[in-house]
Structure formats: C-alpha cells, structure tokens
Amino acid sequence: MATKRSVSTLKEADLKGKRVFVRVDLNVPLDENLKITDDTRIRAAVPTIKYLMDHGARVILSSHLGRPKGVTPKYSLKPLVPRLSELLGVNVEMANDCIGEEVEKMVATLPDGGVLLLENVRFYKEEEKNDPAFAKKLASLADLYVNDAFGTAHRAHASTEGVAKFLKPAVAGFLMQKELDYLVGAVASPKRPFAAIVGGSKVSTKIGVMESLLENVDILLLGGGMIFTFYKAQGYSVGSSLVEEDKLDLATALLEKAKSKGVSLLLPTDVVVADKFAADADSKVVPASGIPDGWMGLDIGPDSIKTFCETLESTKTIIWNGPMGVFEFEKFAVGTEEIAKKLADLSGKGVTTIIGGGDSVAAVEKVGLADKMSHISTGGGASLELLEGKSLPGVLALDDA
Ligand SMILES: Nc1ncnc2c1ncn2[C@@H]1O[C@H](COP(=O)(O)OP(=O)(O)OP(=O)(O)O)[C@@H](O)[C@H]1O
C-alpha cells in the first residue's frame, strides 16, 4: 500500500500547559430533534482527548458536522457537548465560532486539562477550499496539532491538511494511529491466508478496492448487488437484479486477474431472490445460474453462506467491506449477519478481523458483534481510499515518525 503509516504520534510531544489543536471527526448522525443516534465516533475520539487532559494539555477540539453551506444551525456541534462532557468527565466548553477574537479569549482562559469545542469548521467555505489564510488562523490558536480525524483524513481541508503546514509538531492521535495500523499495516503485511470479503451495491464503487486487494489477498469472496454484473458477464440470466451493463467487461477482467494472480475468487453459488425491492417481498432461494425473469437477487443463499464460512475457517486475516445483501430488510439480512457471526467467532480464535467502514460496520453493529472484531473502522470514504492503496492527505501532512 502506498499510504504512509509511520507518522509521529502524540506520545512524543511535550504536553503540559500546551494549547493543542485536535482535529477530530465528530460527524455523528443526529435525528430531527438533534439527538445523537450513534455516538461511535465521539467514543472513538475519547482516548486521545483524555490522554491530552491527563497530561495537562489545554485541548481545543475541532470538527465538521454534515456538509453545511455557510452557518446552518442544524449543523451546529452544540448538541454534542453533553455527551462529550459525560464521556470525558469534565464540562466541555463550547465556542460559537472556530476562529476570531472570542475564540482566542476562550483559549486564553482554558485551564490545563480543560477542553474547548470549536463550532463546526465547515461553517467557513475556506475549510473545504483548504484556504491557507484560514488554516493559518486555526493554527494560531495552538502550540501543537494532533489529527485524530481518521474519517476525514481523505479530505485535503484546512483543518485536516492545511493547518499542519503552519502548526508544528503535527502528530497523529491514537485513533488515527490504530486505523493506520490495521488498514495499512495488517493489510500490507497480513498473516496468511488473507481473505477479503467485498460486497455493497455496485461494482463501480468497489473497482479500486478489488483491483488493489487482488494484488495481495489469497481469497476474495464477493457478495451484495455487484455479483449480478459478474453473473451477467458469465452469461447467466439475472432477472431484474441490479446490473451495471457498462461494467461487464470489467467484471470479466477482474475474474481473469484473480486467476492470473492465483487468488481464489468465490462468487455465491445460490441467491435469495425477491419479486420486488421491499421488506415484505415474496422470496425464494435459487441457483446463481437460474434467476427467473421478474425476480431480483437481494441476498446470498444458504449454500453460499456455508461455503464462504468454511473458506474463512482456514484464514488468519480477514478484511470486510460492504454488506452481502439488502441487510436493511430483515428478510435479506441473513447473509450479512451470518458472515458477521462467522467473523466474530473467528476473532475469538485469533484471526485478525477488520471491518472497513461504511455499511458493513452498520450491519455488524446491528447484530451486536462490533466489540468482537479486531478492528472496526470509523471511516467510510477514508477506509475505502486506504484499501484502494491511495494516500490520505490528512496523513501525509503529519510529521514523519
Ligand atoms: N443484492 C443487492 N441489490 C441491491 N442492493 C444491494 C444488494 N446487496 C446489497 N445492497 C445494498 O448495498 C448498500 C451498501 O452498498 P455500499 O457500496 O454503499 O456499501 P459500503 O461500502 O459498506 O458503504 P459505504 O459506501 O457507506 O462505505 C446497502 O444499502 C445494501 O442494501
């Protein structure tokens, strides 16, 4: 993998009394009453913040929330303050802005071990433009930069990339380091056999990941909506399943690449088909080569689950990205859930299991198995880009180890 992994870390810095600008990814889902519906990312940010507090640093937290165009009250970070305070065991102060005189005053009165949360950094268009003058203003608030926002590390924004040019040292937080250890380290030098499970809706969004993984894995298991493009490329009838007509040649090329690399690529041999795309659809199991007209494949079938689970038995490292079926509908969640259970079981037997962000994380959480996995990524887009072998701007900007 091309991405730099050896970045300078928090432990090396002198923290007592220092003002530390910490970029975190607190982009959590909120409901219509601005209630947090999943606090995973807040909890994931805690170890770094606590470490800084415990070492007498004055902690300035910066994050984005959503994709606001200018100042938008529903994207304020204020609703996060109670939960953050509870998790940290201190009263987190909240600023109404992320730069400017008021913020500077609040920083100046912050006690050692105190925590100040800045308002949504994306309220300024300069953030996403990575405007150097804006980055400089953020940098001027602190003596040290810590980037722990793995989920936003694929964005070259002012608070994730630009600021590191003006504020040194610029080091990684514990979450960032852990994500890199697993998603770059374990994937680059895995204990073998090394298997990848790739699912999700489309071939087009996973081409880069599959291409990159084929260079490295011993086994590649495919599921989700993308398999029908592979079936069609092999001449199977796919009924009304999701197919990307313009990716048929690519599917064939990927199958050939797997063969030439000696990768054991497994497509499901049976599928659960439905008469409509709905939770209450009529369903039945059919062989992959025999999907009837008017039916669409929405999950992998029982024989495939069995084969996939048996195949995974022999592995030492597994990385999973993308659900096996339409797991949002109970009836078509079985494939995804059974794979999640298998990975949890194998984790307990010493296999390294990595869930690479996005919907597969949601699926694993839904079945209550998140804490059984070796690593669950907090980044959707960021983890996908890492698995594609791309470099993340937020990581590149940090000091070398
Ligand atoms: N057979 C199928 N037909 C249609 N859609 C499917 C099928 N199997 C899975 N999906 C859908 O694919 C979606 C997830 O695909 P996606 O590519 O977004 O996965 P992901 O990589 O885990 O998520 P993210 O893009 O957030 O990282 C789910 O909403 C699921 O319902």
Ligand SMILES: O=C(O)[C@H](O)COP(=O)(O)O
């Ligand atoms: O949720 C995410 O994937 C990150 O917080 C990045 O958000 P973005 O896609 O709006 O840049």
